[in-house]
Amino acid sequence: MKRTEKTGWKERFASRFDSLVLPLLFLGLVVLFSSLSPAFRTAFNLISALRFTSFIAIGAIGMAFCIMNGDFDISVGSMLSLVAVLGSSLLPVIGGVPAVLFTLVFASFLGFVNGVFVTKLRIPAFITTLGMMFIFRSLSYIYTNNTPVYIENRFWLFLGNGSVLGMPFAIILMLLCYAVAWLVLRKSPFGRYVIAVGTNREAAVLSGINVDRVKITVFTLVGLFVGMASVVISANLGSANPGMLGQGYEFQVITAVVLGGSILGGGNGNLWGALFASMVITYLKNGLGLTQVDSYWQFVAVGLVLIFAVAMNRIKFTVLGQKEA
Secondary structure, eight states, rough: OOOHHHHHHHHHHHTTTTHHHHHHHHOOOOOOHHHHOOOTSSHHHHHHHHHHHHHHHHHHHHHHHHHHHOOOOTHHHHHHHHHHHHHHHTTHHHHHHHHHHHHHHHHHHHHHHHHHHTTTOOOOHHHHHHHHHHHHHHHHHHHHHHEEEEEHHHHHHHHHEEETEEHHHHHHHHHHHHHHHHHHHHHHHHHHHHHHHHHHHHHHHHHTTHHHHHHHHHHHHHHHHHHHHHHHHHHHHHOOTTTTTTTHHHHHHHHHHHHHHOOSSSOOOOHHHHHHHHHHHHHHHHHHHHTHHHOOHHHHHHHHHHHHHHHHHHHHHHTTTTTOO
């Protein structure tokens, strides 16, 4: 009888791991770095870090759908660079609103192309997106001649730096994106199809799901959210640098999604966990920077967080008696 009670407690804890541990980990980081650095605990720094979180968190939405669908996209960093420099370069010609819309549509199209290659040409997602990673980055260099594009358009800049009733618009946009994505994932047939395909592709085919259409749509969503993230980060920086923008972005969003509770093998995921994980990554790097930890060691810390995330997921699903991948 005692054994049963203990097992039940462990299972309950494992099932709530993402909703319990990540917020506690985030609060722990805030308390730790607030005690180590007075600059960290200022309202300006905490809000600025949350604004920067939106850059990772918005991209993590598309990656979460992709990983839940059984794939992943490592071209998102180079895609972000390409769509940012192309969209921002059109600002003097077509204006702010059309340029933003073009950026979102073009990014979605690039994601669509990735999806077509994966589904119709049957090229594995890793190979497809690895090749596209080099192609997108090279095109951004070629288009700009490796010259940063400086942004002066007020509408574009507002999306990364503006505020509504004192709240940074980038944070509002991030929360809206997560709310809509959660509704799509949990309350729509498409969300169920994404989970079904990631869980068992063959069973999804037998049940009548158009697997290729679902995968193409998911990769298109990856592009859409990367396009949003590209506008936010380039607006925040005031420029789009083809060489610097998006470097390592793919690993940041994958880390956020995995740390947030998604399974690399597909079939399960936690969008709100990805949001908290994005905050953990951002505030961890911010705190390490303010405590004057070398930037190279910051990458070590992020790498350790990713390994920790995978290890914790394995433990969680072992306790639940489920298969992770």
